[in-house]
Amino acid sequence: MPLELQHQLNIKKTLDESSKLDFVASLRAFVLNDMANKMRSRYEDKVEPTFERKHKRKPESGTEVHKALMDEQYFQFYSSMRCTAQRMVWNSVIDPIERNYDSLSETATKLIDADNLDENQSLEIPRNVSALDVHLSPGGYSKEYNDHDITTGAIYDNGLAVFSFGMMGLNLDDIGMSMANYIRHTFPDFKPEKIVDFGCTVGHNTSALAKTWSDAEVTGIDVAAPLLRYAAARSKSQNLNVKYSQQDAEKTDFPDNSVDMVFSSMFLHELSAKVRKKVFKEAYRILKPGGLMLHMELPPADQLGAYDNFYLDWDSYYNNEPYYKGFRAENCQANCVEAGFAEEDYLQFTTPQYTYISDDEYQQKINQDDQDMDDKVGRLSNELSWYGFGAWKNNG
């Protein structure tokens, strides 16, 4: 059975629709586990030794590995199938959404009010969102089919459930839960009262922040209105007190020194380097002294080997993610320092998944783990872990 969304916007699928969702999720799991492992073996047994004979050294970067693999038939099958699977993810959810659109829209409208949603129709949609259908999702984030539309939100939420083939928890919030609980256990005295999530999409991970710090005032911001409408309805139906506001993370409405924690997940790699710098500065500006900026992201290239870099950058080459590789090539600490944070206030870590173990087990695991970077960080596969980094804003 496909993952059923745990809120009132869940769609009742027909038997055929749910068979298709199941199939696509299984196909993704097959390509990303079985085929990915086989591709790596081909590389190690054949492609790398050939490269070494020719160049008298091993490939040194992801780009070199990529080039060496291009003519390998297994790489071609893996990539071609992964691209088709990506298109099938979106197409498999669009049918049931279209069929249920009117009732879905009605449910959402009932759940939204001025307290949980703040739209700004004059906001200019940045080019990285308007000009591009990131990860090949039709309509991208911001396409609107009517003036109270939620389509792209519904596509994202339902699509993510298929895309993640059960690896992100029932609520699709494992990233948020893992990040928040890592901070809660590692810094027990830190009790944020005001939290902002940059690029919150449908609020699936924003919700995790509200669950972890239930007294906090949590706001999710994004530039795309249909996502925020959907997010507001989603959180409301789960009785979570989260507010959604249509704002550009480059230049928000929050006053200076007003927020305890600025969070983002899988957000920075969808921005150009120029915008990313502004977003760091904006986070610094709105944070209170003693506040925390925390980002969940793909691990940086300089912390992984050549093959793993090729593997993670695959999306940049083939999944309409033009900024992904550029982001991974940057130095996260240097970015924080450039935005005003002190070098010694930088932190980075990897965390195991929170969702599938008890709180005690999780705490034990983060205390024991040497938290090495390895090929399990940031990719959907068994024993996956997440990478986080950020910085505290200096008190002085």
Added chain:
Amino acid sequence: MASERGKTMADIERKAKGRQKAFFKDEATDKILSSLLVLLSEHWTLKQRVLTLEKLLQSKGCFTPDELEEHEVDEQAKMEFEGMRQKLLADVFASLEQEYGESEIKDES
């Protein structure tokens, strides 16, 4: 049921902006592979439906496996089946319409 402000739902876009890269020397191979996967998905969908149906009917004692083999459907059903086969072909070969080439947008920052 029309949506609240009197506007009806447009068909949802099914194609993402941007081109799809081909991986094989001849992009026809990418297209055929893509079709094969769609076909496989159709095949699974059908199989699951038939298996579910058979289990349901047998659990209700509606037929024996022999009766299923002997049964013939009427003319109207035959026409419906033809329509469905045409849709199946269109879906399986949707890959022929996919454009291949370089993506137009690069990180220019």
